[in-house]
Amino acid sequence: MLYTSTRNGAISISSAQAIKQGLSEEGGLFVPNSFPTVSKEDLEKMVDFSYNERAFFILKKYLTDFTDEELRNCVNQAYTREKFETESIAPLYGIDDKTYFLELWHGPTCAFKDMALQILPHFMTVSAKKTGETKTITILVATSGDTGKAALEGFKDVDGTKIAVFYPENGVSDIQKLQMITQQGGNVYVASVKGNFDDAQNGVKHIFTDDKYKAELAEKNIMLSSANSINFGRLVPQVVYYFNAYCELLKNDKIKSGDPINVVVPTGNFGNILAAYYAKQMGLPIGKLICASNENNVLTDFINTGIYNKKRSFHLTTSPSMDILISSNLERFLYEISGKDDRLISELMKQLNEDGVYEISDDMKKKVQENFFGGFCDDAATKETIHSTFERYSYLIDTHTAVAKNVFDQYKEKTGDETVTVIASTASPFKFAPSVLDAVKEEYDREVDEFRLLHELSEASGMKIPKSLEALQESERRFADVFDKNEMRQAVSGFLKI
Ligand SMILES: *Cc1c(COP(=O)(O)O)cnc(C)c1O
Numbered sequence: 001m002l003y004t005s006t007r008n009g010a011i012s013i014s015s016a017q018a019i020k021q022g023l024s025e026e027g028g029l030f031v032p033n034s035f036p037t038v039s040k041e042d043l044e045k046m047v048d049f050s051y052n053e054r055a056f057f058i059l060k061k062y063l064t065d066f067t068d069e070e071l072r073n074c075v076n077q078a079y080t081r082e083k084f085e086t087e088s089i090a091p092l093y094g095i096d097d098k099t100y101f102l103e104l105w106h107g108p109t110c111a112f113k114d115m116a117l118q119i120l121p122h123f124m125t126v127s128a129k130k131t132g133e134t135k136t137i138t139i140l141v142a143t144s145g146d147t148g149k150a151a152l153e154g155f156k157d158v159d160g161t162k163i164a165v166f167y168p169e170n171g172v173s174d175i176q177k178l179q180m181i182t183q184q185g186g187n188v189y190v191a192s193v194k195g196n197f198d199d200a201q202n203g204v205k206h207i208f209t210d211d212k213y214k215a216e217l218a219e220k221n222i223m224l225s226s227a228n229s230i231n232f233g234r235l236v237p238q239v240v241y242y243f244n245a246y247c248e249l250l251k252n253d254k255i256k257s258g259d260p261i262n263v264v265v266p267t268g269n270f271g272n273i274l275a276a277y278y279a280k281q282m283g284l285p286i287g288k289l290i291c292a293s294n295e296n297n298v299l300t301d302f303i304n305t306g307i308y309n310k311k312r313s314f315h316l317t318t319s320p321s322m323d324i325l326i327s328s329n330l331e332r333f334l335y336e337i338s339g340k341d342d343r344l345i346s347e348l349m350k351q352l353n354e355d356g357v358y359e360i361s362d363d364m365k366k367k368v369q370e371n372f373f374g375g376f377c378d379d380a381a382t383k384e385t386i387h388s389t390f391e392r393y394s395y396l397i398d399t400h401t402a403v404a405k406n407v408f409d410q411y412k413e414k415t416g417d418e419t420v421t422v423i424a425s426t427a428s429p430f431k432f433a434p435s436v437l438d439a440v441k442e443e444y445d446r447e448v449d450e451f452r453l454l455h456e457l458s459e460a461s462g463m464k465i466p467k468s469l470e471a472l473q474e475s476e477r478r479f480a481d482v483f484d485k486n487e488m489r490q491a492v493s494g495f496l497k498i
Helices: 015-021 040-046 051-062 068-078 120-130 146-155 174-181 197-208 211-219 232-251 271-281 298-305 330-337 342-355 362-371 379-393 399-415 429-440 450-461 467-474 485-496
Strands: 003-005 008-013 030-032 092-096 099-103 136-142 161-168 188-194 222-226 261-266 286-293 307-309 357-359 372-376 421-425 482-484
Touching: 003 015, 008 015, 008 342, 015 120, 015 222, 015 232, 030 232, 030 330, 040 051, 040 232, 051 068, 051 232, 068 120, 092 232, 092 379, 099 232, 120 136, 120 146, 120 161, 120 232, 136 146, 136 197, 136 485, 146 161, 146 174, 146 188, 161 174, 161 197, 161 485, 174 429, 174 450, 174 467, 188 197, 188 485, 197 222, 197 485, 211 222, 232 261, 232 271, 232 421, 261 271, 261 399, 271 286, 271 330, 286 298, 286 399, 298 307, 298 362, 298 372, 330 342, 330 362, 342 357, 362 372, 372 399, 379 399, 379 429, 399 421, 399 429, 429 450, 450 467, 482 485
Parallel strands: 099 421, 136 161, 136 222, 161 188, 188 482, 261 286, 261 421, 286 372
Antiparallel strands: 003 008, 003 030, 092 099, 307 357
8 A cells, every 4th residue: 555645646655654754745645545445244354353453454454564563563552451441442332222422532641532642653663663764753743632642642752752742822621731731751842832723733834844944853863743633644543443333333233234324523623534434435334424513613614515714713612622723634535535636635725725715616515515414513502412411311421522412413303314323422521521510510619620620520420530630630740831833943943952
């Protein structure tokens, strides 16, 4: 399997090279040349596999330049019982016989980003070795909250790597911020940026495309790479859990072999839902992909109109990991439905960059709507959904997952579609304790610190506080730097001491 760029079809590289590099030189994203396939018989065979065996089976189809031993080591170092609280890694929780939450938050940072970021550092070190790399790999991350911590946790003290994380000053929750500024490890750096997530992400993208700066770093034996969901090594582990969910439904006789399922994903950067689309392209029987947004509903409008317009007001919501107006991974989907038209994709992305808007052809729009349903809900509806889900099913969901549940209810109302559905549950409710508590408890003292709220939430729900969150209270605060969005390069240089 070889990889090319969404903006330059002349590029043809191995998966190791794509993972090491992160982003293509001209700014495009790496994509596989074709989709590997998984047959009905393969799926039936996978039913008896463990999570790690399923992961190996799927990953092997993409990372064809990795040896079996290399890939098994990556998988077995990432998905362990020490790191994930449950044997099944990504369990399903059914609230009725047609609706299942896919809990992707049992990893060390309590959000779904762990599913990919626990394995990416291992992909990265193997990829460096395979491509004869001797430079220190420096990971730059812009985060809307959850990626940053998950990347720090994944890369901390991994030999031959360093990691710098930038988060928007007022765009993450208290717990998310604490998780990052208390990060342990000798190769890590964390700073905040004055601005929103898109400012932080653009800052990182500018550094990645600054050839002069990269040459300067190369002289010091340093190379940059990305752990954002633009890295193909982030995307491919996410494909795995959709196959895993299907196998679990088969195993428990909730569906029959070949039955379609729908998938609902609370969406920000379009990474998680793109992984479900990849799974579908590989042959997993997925009907509709339901793309759920919060008030930053640029994707809802895009799916419904074919016009992507980021020129709109930016809302800080109770689902901050989805407060995004530029969904980077959409580019990979556009590439597929345009018939792999690298020139068109370059042009659309240029328009987005310069004018803040682009429109796709009717033919492409048709393909968008064949695959996706788009919907959104505001904070009040999110809160109401947490409340009603808890009342009705005694099941507590976080704000992001609630956006997905709400949009799923809208979808069912509109279409009457009764297909078995998997809703991606992307964070532990404890990670967003103030908003979740607000939804399930009428009377409580809002002035107390977030740790008191964790206990309140635990009492109200009967769920145990995740250990990693409880430990934060005692942890040393290590990072306090704040930068202007134009100063991010200086911040990186300071960290790297160049
Ligand atoms: C990152 C994140 C999302 C959005 O996922 P994308 O892959 O960016 O679409 C949703 N929920 C939570 C909790 C997240 O951390």
